[in-house]
Amino acid sequence: MTRQLHLNLFILASGHHEAAWRHPSSRPEEMFGPGFYTGLARSAEAAAFDAVFLADIPKLDDNIEYNSAGRLDPLITLATIAAATRRIGLIGTASTTYSHPWQLARSFSSLDHLSGGRTGWNIVTTDSPAAARNFGLDGNPDAGTRYERADEYVDAVLKLWDSWEDDAIRLDRTAGRYLDPSRIHHPGLRTQHVKVAGALTTPRPPQGYPVLVQAGSSNHGRAFAAKYAEAIFTAQQHIDDARAFYTDVKGQAAARGRNPEHVKILPGLSPVIGGTEEEALRLQSELNELTVPAFGLMQLKDFAYVDLDHLDLDEKVPEEAFAGAGGVTDNLKSRTQVYADIVRREKPTLRELLHKLAGARGHKVLAGAPEQIADHVEQWFSSGAADGFNVMPPSLPSGLDTFAETVVPILRKRGLFREGYTGTTLREHLGLPRPENQYT
Numbered sequence: 053m054t055r056q057l058h059l060n061l062f063i064l065a066s067g068h069h070e071a072a073w074r075h076p077s078s079r080p081e082e083m084f085g086p087g088f089y090t091g092l093a094r095s096a097e098a099a100a101f102d103a104v105f106l107a108d109i110p111k112l113d114d115n116i117e118y119n120s121a122g123r124l125d126p127l128i129t130l131a132t133i134a135a136a137t138r139r140i141g142l143i144g145t146a147s148t149t150y151s152h153p154w155q156l157a158r159s160f161s162s163l164d165h166l167s168g169g170r171t172g173w174n175i176v177t178t179d180s181p182a183a184a185r186n187f188g189l190d191g192n193p194d195a196g197t198r199y200e201r202a203d204e205y206v207d208a209v210l211k212l213w214d215s216w217e218d219d220a221i222r223l224d225r226t227a228g229r230y231l232d233p234s235r236i237h238h239p240g241l242r243t244q245h246v247k248v249a250g251a252l253t254t255p256r257p258p259q260g261y262p263v264l265v266q267a268g269s270s271n272h273g274r275a276f277a278a279k280y281a282e283a284i285f286t287a288q289q290h291i292d293d294a295r296a297f298y299t300d301v302k303g304q305a306a307a308r309g310r311n312p313e314h315v316k317i318l319p320g321l322s323p324v325i326g327g328t329e330e331e332a333l334r335l336q337s338e339l340n341e342l343t344v345p346a347f348g349l350m351q352l353k354d355f356a357y358v359d360l361d362h363l364d365l366d367e368k369v370p371e372e373a374f375a376g377a378g379g380v381t382d383n384l385k386s387r388t389q390v391y392a393d394i395v396r397r398e399k400p401t402l403r404e405l406l407h408k409l410a411g412a413r414g415h416k417v418l419a420g421a422p423e424q425i426a427d428h429v430e431q432w433f434s435s436g437a438a439d440g441f442n443v444m445p446p447s448l449p450s451g452l453d454t455f456a457e458t459v460v461p462i463l464r465k466r467g468l469f470r471e472g473y474t475g476t477t478l479r480e481h482l483g484l485p486r487p488e489n490q491y492t
Contacts, residue, residue: 057433057468058283058316058440058482059460060103060143061096063089065120067447068322068412070351071342073120077450080120089129090136092449099456100470102481103141103172104133105265105285105442110150111182115350127159134167141478143172143265143283148205149198150178150187154248157212160262161254169258169477172283173209174265175276177202199272201245206264206280208248211239213261214489215251237491259479260487269297278304282484283316285442287390287415290397294319294437314484319432320415322444323425325454332419339446340407348406355413356388365403369395390414412444422458429459430468 066073066080073080082088093104106126113121126144134142142163146156156173164171177198184192193201220235241248266273266281277284278301288294302312324339326332345365352358358373374392391414394400400408411417418428432438445451463469475481 054467056470056483057429057463058102058318059099059469060105060141060318060440060442061092061101061452062105062107062285062320062442062444063092063448064107064444065123065448067451068415068444069339069446070119070347070410071339071344072447074342075339075447078447079449083120084122084124086132088449089124089133092452093133093137093140095449095452095456097137097140099460100472101140101443102440103143103170103478104130105143105172105174106130106145107174107267108145108147108176109178109180109183110147111180111186114182114354115347118344118347127163130171131163131166134163134170139170139473139476139481141170141172141263141481142167143174143263143478145174145176145267147176147178147183148202149193150183153205153208153246154212154250154252157209158252158254160209161213161252161257164257164259164262165254169479171257171259172263172265172478174267174285175202175206175280176267195270195272199276202276203279204241204243204246208239208241208243208246210261211237211241211490212248212252213257214491215239216255217489217492218256221255256489259477260489263478263482263484274301274304277301277315278308278310282314283318283482286317286319287387287413288319288437289390289393289414289416291432291435291437293393294432295435298437316439316482316484318440318442319438320412320444321429321441322412322415322417322446323451323455323459324411324417324419324446325422325425325451325458326419327421329420329424332421336411336417336419336446340410343406343410345403345406348410351409351413352391352406356391358388358391360402363402365406366401369400369402369405371395387414411446415442415444417446422462425455425459426462426466429463430466433468 066078066083072078096104108126130142130144160173181192215237217235221231222229236251238250239248263282264280265283266277267285269286298317302315305315306312324332324336326335349361374395
């Protein structure tokens, strides 16, 4: 079977450019209503995207004055989308640090049943002291502790999804026997970080497990992804770095006895598209001119833990400001490393750096004509740098519409992307097997 390109729509506020809400191509006034999300999902489904994806962090951002702040609950939003669509996958973010495995397992199982097997769980550990305080804690656990808990947590969730065997429900009306109790299993887990006693109230999800997605690229994140993840969202600026990440994570997965073809690497791509490259660059400039530097500086502190408030906007960013960020395959805070790499390679002024990050917070931003965007996708896909992309339109809904109408047809003409869905579940879209029940 010919290798298949995968495309997800990453829905974020009124677009991924931080100034999108100020641009007439976006609709920020609609982003808390159901029609905004169902409309985007239907457009992505019409283009046969694998899934829509919703990120989340359980706190209100500090820098809310200059950006379209706030976010809806991902699972409730995805349930709304599920009712308005038929095929497209539904990937939602939930934290292993600030939730309980029993409740999370039931919520995702319920959504998988109600959507006919279209869900995916984006597993995050949440590095946020503010989120910790929202859950009654004084501080955020360190990375090692968070990933120790995540490992125990995911193991518990998988056991809970397996707590009903596939043939547990018998529906024997004659004998009056609804199910076979011997096919129900109670995990009874008591580990260092997780305690779970009983089985779920829901039968095993249609997909066996919702697709396991992971978005951390740090050393801890890569090891965790190699063990569990079936799709990985990552921020990569350069193709050589993307190839190194792709090879490293798939190699770690293979060393664990997993099939690396069942680990899909999906870098973020924010395409700024124009009829010509000049038109695209003009749109990118329009968006950048609408940015507020104070917001970008706060973003740097939030994502990279770097304070550059003392610099003039036209002053060169010193490389030492990102000292200790690490390299492509050796880092503790992956986004900091991405920012550091931009500074090392491009030696930007502070204004240039803020504009560079304004488009997608360190994910790849590419301005060009549709053919140029398609060329980039094909090069990364065919050269072992990506299995597909998390598409991050700079403004919504216009950026999605332009990508679907101009880039997708080119990818199809080149034989890279499907003409339509051939399956009904997210696992089928991604070419992933349905996992066996561990209790069978």
